[in-house]
Amino acid sequence: QVQLVESGGGLVQPGGSLRLSCAASGFTFSWDWMYWVRQAPGKGLESVSRISPDGGRTYYSDTVKGRFIISRDNAKNTLYLQMNSLKFEDTAVYYCGKGYSTGPPISQGTQVTVSS
Numbered sequence: 815q816v817q818l819v820e821s822g823g824g825l826v827q828p829g830g831s832l833r834l835s836c837a838a839s840g841f842t843f844s845w846d847w848m849y850w851v852r853q854a855p856g857k858g859l860e861s862v863s864r865i866s867p868d869g870g871r872t873y874y875s876d877t878v879k880g881r882f883i884i885s886r887d888n889a890k891n892t893l894y895l896q897m898n899s900l901k902f903e904d905t906a907v908y909y910c911g912k913g914y915s916t917g918p919p920i921s922q923g924t925q926v927t928v929s930s
Contacts, residue, residue, distance in 0.1 A: 816840040816920065818910050823924030830900050834924055836893040836910030844888040847914040850895050852906035861916050863895065900928045
């Protein structure tokens, strides 16, 4: 079955960087759009970014555009999110998902906390 495992979260100061990874298995990774969503404390899911199967098309929410970079390695079945210039409001649990449309998380996510 589909399995997604996020990693790379942690505590970082404002202005810092983190790189999230999402290891995928149970489906043909290179055939699917992939995305990142996040959920801040007390808030709903927010779409962050998505990437086409070949990695040639990427989309970002206005809140992260210019700071985050989504990428993928189809040979390693892994999705990435490079997060730069982190802000307090980026604090959230980050989840990866498969498909063009976002849906409820099926994985544990990884916690990102931006704090001084």
